[in-house]
Amino acid sequence: MSPFDTPEAETRGTLLTLDLGALVANWRALGARAGTEAGAVVKADAYGIGIEPAVTALSRAGCRSFFVAHLSEAVRARAVAAEATIYVLNGLLPGQSAAFARHDLSPVLGSVAELQEWAAFRQGSGAVRPAALHVDSGMNRLGLAPDEALSLAGDGSELVDAAGVGLLMTHFAASEDEGDPANARQIAAFAGIAAAFPELPASLMNSSGHFLKGCPAYQLTRPGYALYGGNPTPGQPNPMQAVVSLQSRIIQLRDVEAGTQVGYNGRWTAKRRSRLATICLGYADGYPRNASGTDTVPGGTALVGGVPCPFVGSVSMDLIILDVTEAPENAARRGEPVTLIGGALDLETVGAGAKTIGYEILTSLGRRHARRYVGV
Template sequence: MMVPAPLRLRLDGAALIENWRTLARMSGSAACGAAVKADGYGLGAHGVAQRLAAAGCRDFFVATWAEAEALADLKLPVSVLHGVRAEDMEVVRSGMARPVLNTPLQIQRWRDSGGGPCDVMVDTGMNRLGVSPAQVEQGLLDGLTIETLISHLACAEDDTSMNAAQRKRFAALTGRTGARRMSLCNSAGIALGTEYHFDLTRPGLSLYGGSLVPVLAGSIRQVVFPQTQILQRRRVPAGETVGYNATWTAPADTEVAVCNLGYADGYFRGFSGTGAGLHDGRSLPVLGRVSMDLIALNVEVAPDLAEGDWIDIAFTLPQAAQTSGMSQYELLTGLGSRFSRVWTD
């Protein structure tokens, strides 16, 4: 028997799809794919990919072959960004996904196994994964059947000359490899304009409600709505404290709800004294330290809330990042396995 969890994520499928359509429109003539790595940025990759595929998305990106296996039953075009290790070859040859080859050794391993359609990552300045433009010019990729030549912007959300420099290095490879398509942009990169779009864009964060640049802030909808159940309602007398290290002292007798949510669930300690619950449009401030499994909320303004009731948690990503000091990426991917995930479409 499955015991109902005392905390859940309400996931807005319509908002997810609308965000993808917004990013697809902004991508112009380029196709718009979707990064669904890290279990769909914490939402659940299977549910995300299923909904985006139904909306028309035809390119999906994961980090590892285990993540590709989790989507295999959907029979979608999936690319594995971390390439192929020797340990991956058995599953790679099943044909469930394409590798994104990142190193000369991976390229040789792919050739030795018989080759076939693949993607390739080129490092244009991030100094993370990828072969160099010089290696491409020297013929490293000659003879490969390349579906998509990929690079990645290091500072897409920043106003920096590095963006243009990376775009220029990448554009110089046009026609050099025989790749059917070229792809450079993540979510913020899409907002840089058409010269960055090439043939395929690969949004991630903004699909899920995040925005790092002003041009996206007004058009990206919130997708993730955490909710937690009240375990106990108590009255804390004036002068007494709440939580670890006694960081909050009641200035007067205060109604407090203790709720099933904590940093083990990805509700980090940065929300201590800064986060809030929401109930009927009213803010319920977090009191004291966020602990591993529990938070305390000031429910003085909500006399109707009782043990067993559900409370929404304020989690609009740009604001939650500012409040907690965590990045929007960390907030999403940190959402723990103890949440039940409930889609509304």
């Protein structure tokens, strides 16, 4: 039976299968490895798999803390996780305090101005959820500078108390690279800040932080990419279960002679007599145009009957051409499925073929795919 022989897939050219059981298993494994509470980062529509199904599955499994980027994402998460603590990583924009309170959400405060605005709002509005305090330990992106944070500790803690801060956090810049000396510097910097706020639970570990030697777990971890099957230990075997697979279908096949130019602007030329297959997938579906295969630079790959088949020519808006010369004849046929993510094509391999990273592949998957949730 073809994976497309289902009601959700019969009108689509692509099928995205999302394994919520694997998502939950990854969350449990990371929590067990850290030996402390694991939260879940569900920003960017839960890395493309859908906030509502992801948060629902993780909540049922016992996850109590979620992290998103935008207030709008937090509102969606709140709708399916009534009791959870939901932090908004991008902080508090001017005038947003009432919306945070209305939806029972927690801002991640990264500046004195944000602390002051949230504290003033709390004083006039009554009970709201505890906020988080974000300290910059080396990313130089968001968060209070370490000296700013330390100035708010001890005798200067009135502002932190008034803002109702209930979590101290920072963010790694290079935790996926165990040999980067920035990791030790950030760990040490954050340890000093955490010691200055002994009453506050702390959060340091991201996905790769769970595997970083010498990284303290503190009271809460914040895995993201690894939850969705991304490899938190690049260059080593992936310890996580695959969550996402993507399949498309062959629309048409043709045989071309050596010297035939293929696709927009003829960027790929057949070096031999070749069999080509065109599939229902393009950059409008979130598959990067940088995965194009040219005469000089190889691009992406699909599995046809389990055989890797390279992209040839430009990835266009709705279509990709494959060289299926080496694929089994019974698999390289009109209507047959091909795999774009899954099996040997993990997120890191797909990202490399598109000259990007697995994170971008995962979070770019568009809304035109049929979506099938399994493992529920």
